[in-house]
Amino acid sequence: MGRIVTFSGAGLSAESGLNTFRDKGGIWTKYDANEVCNINKWKKNFELVHEFYNKRRVQLGTVNPNAMHKYFKDLEDRYDTLHITQNVDDLLHRAGCKNVLQIHGQIDKVYCTECGEVYRLGHEEYTFWPCKKCGSKWIKPYVIFFGESAPKYKNLWQEIASLKKDDIVLVVGTSGAVIDIASMTARKPSLKILNNLEEDKYMDDSVFDYVFYGKATTKIDEIDRLIRDKMGH
Numbered sequence: 001m002g003r004i005v006t007f008s009g010a011g012l013s014a015e016s017g018l019n020t021f022r023d024k025g026g027i028w029t030k031y032d033a034n035e036v037c038n039i040n041k042w043k044k045n046f047e048l049v050h051e052f053y054n055k056r057r058v059q060l061g062t063v064n065p066n067a068m069h070k071y072f073k074d075l076e077d078r079y080d081t082l083h084i085t086q087n088v089d090d091l092l093h094r095a096g097c098k099n100v101l102q103i104h105g106q107i108d109k110v111y112c113t114e115c116g117e118v119y120r121l122g123h124e125e126y127t128f129w130p131c132k133k134c135g136s137k138w139i140k141p142y143v144i145f146f147g148e149s150a151p152k153y154k155n156l157w158q159e160i161a162s163l164k165k166d167d168i169v170l171v172v173g174t175s176g177a178v179i180d181i182a183s184m185t186a187r188k189p190s191l192k193i194l195n196n197l198e199e200d201k202y203m204d205d206s207v208f209d210y211v212f213y214g215k216a217t218t219k220i221d222e223i224d225r226l227i228r229d230k231m232g233h
């Protein structure tokens with residue numbers, strides 16, 4: 001029996017009310033990623049960086065998982081499933097998903113860059129307190145910044161490398177601008193399904209067996225029919 005590997009981006013959480021990065025009105029049209037999400041500048045921009053992540057973390061407390069997050073939980077209940085996501089929000093966890101690999105980190109945490117101590121903030125603001133363990137002031141959002149190494153990419157590559165014919169890859173809500181999931185899975189024998197709002201210049205949709213353009217929550221039934229067909233239940 002095959003397994004299901006989902007790969008998601010900001011578009012998965014768009015209908016919960018969280019902005020994507022590169023769509024019209026996206027986060028990177030309002031903030032300069034280079035200033036607020038850059039490993040080489042975060043200490044110089046310390047207050048601005050935390051203002052940016054505090055705003056998004058507090059906003060997380062005002063939104064909820066949407067029908068596609070809940071469908072991802074449903075998949076986990078029915079099949080051997082792994083959810084790989086670029087999203088740093090907690091919506092998959094709040095939808096009840098357990099098998100989640102967050103390769104860009106988690107916005108509901110911060111950590112001390114001197115001693116590694118991790119602090120769970122939930123949906124609260126970081127208010128510039130020093131590390132409780134070592135006293136350092138260099139507390140950083142638990143999110144991978146541009147220019148920073150992303151240790152969990154190793155897990156991503158391993159999972160993609162292990163894809164078999166009986167498996168299904170479901171890609172939802174990512175432009176492919178940072179991770180070119182299309183070329184990474186192009187030569188894999190698994191059934192490949194893509195759902196995005198619309199065509200994206202970074203995403204070569206020709207590598208997918210099925211492509212659904214439109215809001216994720218409106219494509220669940222069509223995607224589920226394909227998955228039930230392929231999985232036999």
Ligand code: APR
Pocket residue numbers: 008009010011012014015020021022023026086087104172173174175176177178179195196197198199200214215216217
């Ligand atoms: N349903 C389905 N897809 C959607 C929806 C929706 N309701 N709304 C938007 N999308 C799709 C868009 O078509 C686009 O392809 O979501 C994608 C959003 O793309 P980006 O804004 O680039 O977000 P993402 O792919 O997650 O960015 C990757 O870039 O800045 C970094 O670390 C950040 O993890 C992020 C990475």
Ligand code: ZN
Pocket residue numbers: 112113114115116117131132133134135136
């Ligand atoms: Zn410390």
